[in-house]
């Protein structure tokens with residue numbers, strides 16, 4: 219029952235329809251319009267809910283809130299705060315072009331857990347984490363636990379496996395996984411023959427622009443292909459292709475981050491201006507996939523110490539970190555420097 223309610227809510231957010239989380243009635247600002255707002259909130263009293271990192275950009279968060287970017291901040295509804303103004307609060311694309319009016323006032327968030335869960339639901343749905351919010355009991359409201367349960371990696375299962383000859387190894391095998399959330403299918407590509415030693419593993423997060431279109435803004439495409447070669451060369455190993463586009467914020471939000479990068483913000487600030495964590499991926503999914511493949515001891519191909527730490531926390535023994543540096547070009551030099559200087563990548 220609760221899975222259905224969460225799935226319906228995700229669908230609703232993408233269509234601009236209201237949802238209820240705990241005692242909060244919520245209308246997603248990105249996908250709704252002025253008409254839907256009038257129907258949702260005829261009295262014009264619903265406040266605006268933003269993430270702390272977005273609120274910080276707008277100078278609306280206190281320091282405690284700002285330290286937790288996933289935390290919700292509630293902005294009081296002023297009579298002049300119409301749909302268009304709320305859109306400007308939600309979407310940083312116009313921050314530089316149209317300075318906001320205001321003044322806005324942050325008010326205490328009465329139902330913090332529900333409000334935080336609503337922001338997480340927006341991330342899962344791939345919409346901007348910003349809502350009109352009103353208090354009141356609604357039928358079919360989700361609880362934060364419903365959302366947690368929905369994405370619980372323990373519910374991942376192997377759906378099927380097949381031989382897949384690839385350039386790097388003609389004997390490779392592909393394994394597809396199904397998750398309870400009904401989202402995109404994660405896959406594992408097993409290269410070479412298991413020989414009793416810990417496999418060389420690469421966690422690759424989906425990047426449509428880099429993997430498919432040859433984008434030079436990042437290093438994903440070359441990293442993907444080099445990883446396949448390295449794993450095959452190591453004797454055996456596993457590439458996990460994780461459907462966590464844009465470090466977990468989805469394609470549209472990643473492209474919004476790119477638009478902010480066109481304005482001069484780096485990859486870290488672009489994410490936080492949008493209201494997301496710098497890295498919103500859940501690496502427990504990768505750990506669960508390895509567990510289902512019977513591999514709890516691995517060698518990990520990465521420059522990202524956070525991937526090592528998150529896998530260890532989820533019960534995977536990373537016996538060695540193998541550096542993975544390829545695909546540097548003039549367009550992504552700055553991006554890689556930001557990863558080195560601001561997110562602790564060992565480059």
Ligand SMILES: Nc1nc2c(ncn2[C@@H]2O[C@H](COP(=O)(O)OP(=O)(O)OP(=O)(O)O)[C@@H](O)[C@H]2O)c(=O)[nH]1
Nearest residue numbers: 423424425436462463464465472475485520521522
């Ligand atoms: N939000 C956001 N995501 C990006 C950006 N550039 C690339 N990505 C995403 O970042 C992910 C790639 O990260 P990974 O290749 O796993 O790299 P990593 O975590 O930096 O660590 P390594 O293992 O060292 O490569 C993909 O999901 C890309 O879509 C960006 O500017 N903003």
Ligand SMILES: [Zn+2]
Nearest residue numbers: 425428436438
């Ligand atoms: Zn990329």
